[in-house]
C-alpha cells in the first residue's frame with residue numbers, strides 16, 4: 286500500500302476527494318485550545334500555547350490555532366462533514382482533542398453525521414506535575430462511525446491508551462506516539478485507506494503504512510509536509526528492504 290500527501294488547506298482539498306474513497310479517518314486537528322481566555326487562545330502561536338518554559342526547544346510552530354470557540358466548532362463540523370462524505374459506510378473516525386475542546390469535538394462529530402461511539406482517554410505519564418492541583422495528564426480520542434460498526438470483522442481494539450512521546454525523538458510540537466497510532470489505524474480494514482487531513486509530521490501515515498494500510502494525508506505547513514513526506518518515504522523503503530530479505 287502507498288500514500289498520497291496533499292500540500293494545502295484541509296477543507297479545500299477534502300472537497301475534491303471522491304465520495305466513499307477512504308475507509309477510516311484518524312486525525313489530530315489543531316485543538317484551538319490553550320490559554321486562560323478567548324483572547325489568549327486566538328492570539329498566541331501553537332508554540333507559545335503548547336510548549337512550556339522549561340521545555341523550550343527549536344521545533345517550528347504550526348498554523349490553524351487561532352479560531353474563536355464558535356468558529357472552531359463551525360470549521361471542525363465542515364471538515365468532519367467532508368470526511369464523512371469521503372468515507373465508505375462503516376468507516377470509523379477517531380479525532381484527538383483535549384479537555385477544553387472535548388465537548389465541541391463531540392458536537393462537531395455528530396453534527397457532521399457520524400454516530401458518536403465514545404471518548405477514549407490517552408494518558409501521558411510523562412506530563413508535568415501541577416503545583417496546587419491535578420496533573421493534566423490526559424488527552425482524548427473522540428470516535429464515531431459512519432452508519433454502524435462492521436461487526437463481521439474479527440476486530441477487538443483497546444478503549445484507552447497510555448504512552449508518552451519521548452521528547453528527544455520529537456520533530457513536531459504535538460507529535461503523537463507511533464504505538465498509539467498503530468493501534469488506531471487498525472480500525473481501517475486491511476486493504477483500506479486511512480485519511481488524516483492534519484498530517485503534521487506524518488505519524489498517522491507511518492502507522493498506516495506499517496500496518497499495511499494505504500494513506501491519504503493533507504498538511505498546510507510546507508515544513509511539516511516535507512518532514513511527513515520524508516518519514517513516509519523512509520517507511521516504504523524500509524518495507525521494500527524487509528520484503529527483499531537480506532542481500533546475498
Ligand SMILES: C[S@@+](CC[C@H](N)C(=O)[O-])C[C@H]1O[C@@H](n2cnc3c(N)ncnc32)[C@H](O)[C@@H]1O
Pocket residue numbers: 293294295296313314315316347348349457459460461482483484485486487488489503504505506509
Ligand atoms: C496537531 S498537529 C498534527 C500532528 C501529527 N499528529 C503528528 O504526529 O505529527 C496539526 C497539524 O495540522 C496542520 N494544519 C493546521 N491547519 C491546517 C489546515 N487548514 N489544513 C491542513 N493542515 C493544517 C498544522 O500545520 C499541524 O501540523
